[in-house]
Amino acid sequence: MNLSRRLGTLPTHVTIITVVLIWTIPTIATIVNSFRPPALVGTTGWWTAFLPPFAFTFENYERVLTTNNMGTSFLNSLTIVIPATFIPIAVAAIAAYAFAWMSFPLRNTLFLLLVGLIVVPLQVTLVPVLQAYQNLGLTGTFLAVWLAHTGYGLPFAIYLLRNFFGALPKDLFEAASIDGAGTLTTFFRLVLPLSVPALASITIFQFLWVWNDLLVALIFLGGAPDVAPLTVTVSNLVNSLGQDWQRLTAAAFISTALPLVVFLSLQRYFVRGILAGSVKG
């Protein structure tokens, strides 16, 4: 492969670096502020932290990490997020495959309905679902949130996966069926492995959205300390008048740690060339 093209041209580098810098400034500003004493944060800009006197402090992070219940909340968040990520992806994958490669009446209509459902605002679903949960006795259980996040995450997941599944070359399927592969084999041995970037993408998003969710957890699970996820505990670092918001930013960065780990570890699946060479066999 041509090395110079691989390395990119100067305009490319300049563009990317400029954009990335602009993108990161707000985050850097906040990280710097999270290490400054609250009295200074309200009166001086964050850039002054790099001039004398160098007044840095860990007190915000200390407060956050020693807050009651941080460990349990983290565990609760994990308890919520892991199933709430994988169940919707599993359900979406099998549905997306059907929408992409099976023909049946109403296929397009149903699919469009699903896409349309992305717009349904979360708030209008809360009371009906809560009432149903009350009747089923599910309120306050983790199962309630797992199911809810599955329902809410499905429309986008199906939309995205169908797009990628549908982009697979038709010849692949024909070749597979000539080889005698049934639907199941095609799905598990062909479609899924070839769609790893797409699956990685939706995993990241679903994980993130559930990890950062506050409302669904508060309504269906409740905010009691033994089940409260990190988002609830973090939002309670700020008092009702908005005091101590700098703890919020410190906590936000701490809670970003895990999603970033997930994101970075899934980066390896954004590789090109999975399809390369597979067309002609």
Added chain:
Amino acid sequence: MIDRIPQVAAALVLPVAALVGYIVVAEWILHRLPERARPRVRPWVWIGPALAFVGFFLIAPAIETIFLSLMDATSTNFVGINNYVAVLSDSNVHIAIRNNLFWWIVFFTGFVLIDGLVIAVLADRVRYEGLAKSLIFLPQAISFVAAGTIWKFIYSYQPPGVEQTGTLNAITVFFGGDPQPWLTQAPTNNLLLIIVGVWAWAGFATVILSAALKGVPVELLEAARLDGASETMVFRQIVFPLLLPTITVVATTLVIFALKAFDVVYVMTNGNFDTEVLANRMYKEMFTARNYGRASAVAVLLLTGIVPVLIFNLRRFREQEAIR
């Protein structure tokens, strides 16, 4: 605490195993059916679980919302289209519709799409691709509440002559201008809110477009380059058309998010100073005024906004099918 591990492990393994089992068993049953029946029954088995979930969590509440929009504030009496009349003659709603349509759907979607595309394509060519994408993606990982706090700080205002703590005003003052109360000044405040949204969502677009980009067969690109095509031509003739379906998906999703825009506006201005959006109006009607009839009417208004989007998607499907 310790008892949580088996619970989580079970919650992870069991449903996924159940789904796999479901599909395997379903296929087994399908094989018991005559050959001709299989392709007719199979799709419904595969989309069944999904339909059940969205039916319970999304479709049923949406239908109930439509009914509630025809009832009064406490959902006890039928009032027909009164709520719609009230909502559509509310000047706040007019402002919200204007903001959603113009600022959010056009500018937000446009900026995010362009940003995502540019980064996805350019980062593909550099060695530090992973790092660049991660930094663009970082805002997505930060919760909205924290993002609102971060940007409130960037836009914060001190009177002239006082040291500025907000980054934007510091830059303004540095270049000799007067500090501005950015968030309270229309119409720039809308643009500034959009910027927060773009900052938060560009990573979303980048990740998806990057994934699609990786699916473009390398041989096609190499062949074109060997034939002497310039990079722009390669992009325009080969890459872009192959990316178009994914761009449609990203654009559609972004337009829908633009329609639903809520968190940024709620946290930063609460819709004051001409920045109102429909989702915030719905929130206010639902939880402040407790007028469920009107709140549902605003929600239905929101829902109708996606009809053009769906029509667009339908046309694209038909085109794609024709190619296949």
Added chain:
Amino acid sequence: MVRSSLARPVAALFVFALLIAACGPSPRAVQGGLGGTVSVLATWGGDEQASFLAMVKPFEDQYGVKVQYEGTRDLNAILSTRVQGGNPPDVAGLPGPGQMSQFAKAGKLIDLGNVLDMNAMKDEYPESFLKLAQVDGKQVGIFIKAALKGPIWYNPKQFTAKGYAVPKTWDELITLSKKIADSGTTPWCIGFESAAASGWPGTDWLEDIVLRQSGPDVYDQWWQGTKKWTSPEIKKAWETFGTIIADPKMVLGGKNAMLATAFGDSGNPLFSNPPRCFLHHQASFITDFFTKANPSIKSGEDFNFFMTPDIDTKYAGAVTGAGDLFGMFKDTPQARALMNYLTTPAAQAIWVKRGGALSPDKKVTEYPDKISSDSAKALTSAKIFRFDASDLMPEAMNAAFWKAILDYTNDPTKLDSILASLDKVQADSYKK
């Protein structure tokens, strides 16, 4: 494949979290006594949450009942949804009597007459605080903490240095303001920004003016929705408010600063060197903001307050206040026990001693500093006492009021159209 790559980092974090969690408090053993749990939903976070939990700890120990506190900044949304969805908390902190009456009228609140010892209550609480939490003659809420509204904060050291005297009447206040303005500094510091509730500090101003200018009867008609916003008394109050905020020489930073500055930060220029303003109108809970942002200042020396002075001598000694209200949504033995406990002076004294709260209970007498005890005295011994009007109005009216403050500050010439649209909201929101 996807899963296996996640397994390692996730497992590591899992173990890490277990270690943290394992070091946390062990589950509470149920002692002889009531046992069980009671769920509490309120807006308190941070220090307030710590204070509330400290307040209920003796209750937990005494009865063996675990208090499950759930905090949210979005109380309206969460409480409404849960009540509507059939899953209310046992006990909830209500944002104000206006909200509370909406729940009461819908039949969602339990009548506390059967839960509390009403005779003891009548003994301990000023009549006004009891009545405010009643709907249709039934006691549906109790106040567990209060705040004084109407203090005007000033820097005593600066006043002495400049030879300013604490004004005793509204006219003296205006004269003093003009004097300070003429000397080259803006007299007032004002900030209205408060996220979704921006504008509320201005409503406090207006309430103080209406009460002192037109008296308690007009005030009551106003919050009850029978006095129009366009009426001459209310309009006059806005115009009086305008003599301060519409004059750029009167307020630091003018309208831009008022609209963009967070209320909690807006008082800090009192303590800058040299001070950029001399007067700040804000409720008693602002002291915490002062000391956090300016760690070196001392209560009583660097900041003190005088009450918003009388405007019309007919209504001398008028005071406004507010408070946090608790209501019961589910009738359980644990909830009953908690409600009873929360009304006791012993319980309220715990929070009061930690600072940042006043108690409406006459039997609570120990305050951590002079300013708090002065505030409490002003609250409980006022000649004419009225609760914060905007908290008494229906939520939609309250929200429109907040917004009207912002609109008026932005353009005081639009007063008539602002008042007209407030009338429209009034007509609409008091119907139910």
